[in-house]
Amino acid sequence: MRYIEPHGHMVSRTTDDYQAMVTAGCVAVCEPAFWAGFDRGSVSGFRDYYRQLTEYEPARAAKFHLPHFSWLCLNPKESEDLALARDVLAIIPEFLARPNVLGIGEIGLNRNTRNEMKVLEDHVALAVAHDQLILVHTPHLEDKLKGTQLILDVLGAHRGVKPERVIIDHVEEHTIQRVLDRGFWAGITLYPDSKSSPPRAVDMLEICGRERIWMNSACDWGVSDPLAVPKTALEMRRRGHSEDFIDAVLFRNPHRFLSQCPKFRIAAGAGA
Amino acid sequence: MPKQPTRSPSVLLPANLQPRAAVDHGFIPVRAKLIEVAAFLDRVERYGAADDFRCAALRSAAEILVDGRPERARRILESLSDPTTAPEEKSSGKAALGAWLPQPTARGARKVKGKASAARR
Numbered sequence: 472m473r474y475i476e477p478h479g480h481m482v483s484r485t486t487d488d489y490q491a492m493v494t495a496g497c498v499a500v501c502e503p504a505f506w507a508g509f510d511r512g513s514v515s516g517f518r519d520y521y522r523q524l525t526e527y528e529p530a531r532a533a534k535f536h537l538p539h540f541s542w543l544c545l546n547p548k549e550s551e552d553l554a555l556a557r558d559v560l561a562i563i564p565e566f567l568a569r570p571n572v573l574g575i576g577e578i579g580l581n582r583n584t585r586n587e588m589k590v591l592e593d594h595v596a597l598a599v600a601h602d603q604l605i606l607v608h609t610p611h612l613e614d615k616l617k618g619t620q621l622i623l624d625v626l627g628a629h630r631g632v633k634p635e636r637v638i639i640d641h642v643e644e645h646t647i648q649r650v651l652d653r654g655f656w657a658g659i660t661l662y663p664d665s666k667s668s669p670p671r672a673v674d675m676l677e678i679c680g681r682e683r684i685w686m687n688s689a690c691d692w693g694v695s696d697p698l699a700v701p702k703t704a705l706e707m708r709r710r711g712h713s714e715d716f717i718d719a720v721l722f723r724n725p726h727r728f729l730s731q732c733p734k735f736r737i738a739a740g741a742g743a
Numbered sequence: 744m745p746k747q748p749t750r751s752p753s754v755l756l757p758a759n760l761q762p763r764a765a766v767d768h769g770f771i772p773v774r775a776k777l778i779e780v781a782a783f784l785d786r787v788e789r790y791g792a793a794d795d796f797r798c799a800a801l802r803s804a805a806e807i808l809v810d811g812r813p814e815r816a817r818r819i820l821e822s823l824s825d826p827t828t829a830p831e832e833k834s835s836g837k838a839a840l841g842a843w844l845p846q847p848t849a850r851g852a853r854k855v856k857g858k859a860s861a862a863r864r
Contacts, residue, residue: 581834582834582835582839583830583831584832584833585833588830611838612841613824613840613841613842613843614824614839615820615824616825617824617825617826621828643816644814644820645817671816677754677756678754709764709768710757710764710765711757711761711764712757716757
């Protein structure tokens with residue numbers, strides 16, 4: 472089995488996780504910029520993080536022959552300080568030409584505030600101006616439904632946004648169809664206690680179809696499972712879904728979306 | 744509550760569908776989770792915390808399980824969601840809690856900010 476992990480915060484994981492992922496069939500990993508667990512206090516703190524995502528982490532993954540790609544942004548959790556956000560967004564273009572950068576992400580909303588909305592709009596404008604793919608984080612728990620709708624409104628209001636170049640992540644049963652209806656891609660995150668479990672993820676595929684959907688573990692420094700994607704393949708097999716169905720969801724779909732960025736290239740041995 | 748999306752007309756089930764297998768595989772883990780819900784509700788009563796808004800939201804959401812209508816997962820998620828539509832003026836600085844707590848007004852009553860619809864399906 473081959474699969475792409477399209478959303479993993481690998482700077483938070485051990486090298487053992489890289490080894491386990493490659494052993495399970497992972498052929499590429501993509502890492503969106505993320506919150507560190509505390510608010511970074513300066514632009515230089517973000518610059519160091521972007522260097523980690525574009526220099527150090529790809530080299531660490533390469534030790535396991537795993538291509539590593541990244542997305543850059545300021546996380547919605549850090550959007551309340553508008554002055555810092557403006558200064559951080561100003562340095563992102565310095566990194567966009569780096570060979571493993573796929574686009575702007577994960578941007579979005581956290582607690583659905585006006586400042587978060589402003590920074591989201593600025594990120595969207597930045598992505599459009601630089602012709603970048605966009606990866607969107609949707610809020611947690613009770614904030615997800617409202618936040619998803621606000622995000623759809625922001626994206627819909629920008630004339631330069633092409634829905635087929637945007638993936639809206641962490642969808643659940645109450646948000647997936649409204650994302651797909653607007654022409655965007657939808658990401659299902661397999662995460663303990665919040666977001667989705669493997670059985671619910673496969674339910675969503677059976678109900679909504681498998682087009683424009685990817686799955687990811689979003690493994691990070693919290694309780695999470697870097698092997699959640701291949702474990703979901705087991706759930707599909709238990710239900711009698713074909714190997715072609717599994718390959719479409721876990722490999723061909725993310726490959727199709729990510730290949731819209733010409734820098735997303737993986738070895739021919741991966742069967743792409 | 745935002746407008747409902749269109750529902751998918753088709754269901755993508757495996758070609759060799761085995762209904763009994765779905766029960767065989769899923770029943771024991773789900774039975775365990777249901778008992779966990781019951782034990783949790785017993786526990787918060789025993790501890791005098793049953794009137795916490797999250798416990799009340801959980802009891803209300805649980806009614807959806809046995810109302811005989813489909814799309815239970817979607818409707819439970821919606822029942823636990825913030826139904827308002829306007830952005831918040833500022834962040835509380837706190838994490839999401841899992842159920843929606845209406846904002847208190849100056850008089851102590853609960854106020855629904857920017858609520859578009861009270862529909863809870």
